[in-house]
Amino acid sequence: MNYRNDDVILRTDELNETTAPTRIPKYQTFEAKLSILLTSEQLRYLEEMVGKIMRNRTDKKERITKNSIIRSLVEFMQTLDIDCNDIPDEKELAKRIFIARLHRIM
16 A cells, blocks of 8 residues: 555564554544634635645655644644633634743743
8 A cells, every 4th residue: 555755654563574664644643633614814824835835845754734734833832821811702812822922932
C-alpha cells in the first residue's frame, strides 16, 4: 500500500528485523475530529496560507493543510496566559488572545 510523505512510523516488527516498519498516515494518529464554521474570508485566508507554505518550501517532509495550521494555532495558544474571566463574546476573546500574545513578547 502506498502512503504519502506525512506517514508516521507506528512500530516495527520485532520478530523479523528485515521487515519494513508498519506505517500509518499521520491523520490517523489524531484522536478527535472537529467541524468548525468559518466566514468565507477566513476560509480563503487559510487556503491562501496553505498555498504559500506549500509553494515556498524545499523540505517536503509532510503536507501542510488547513488542519495543520489550526492545530499549530491551538499549540501556540497553549503557550499563552489568556485571561479567561468574564469573556462575553468572540471579539473580547480575540482581544484577550492578542493581549496574552503581547505579554508573552515583553
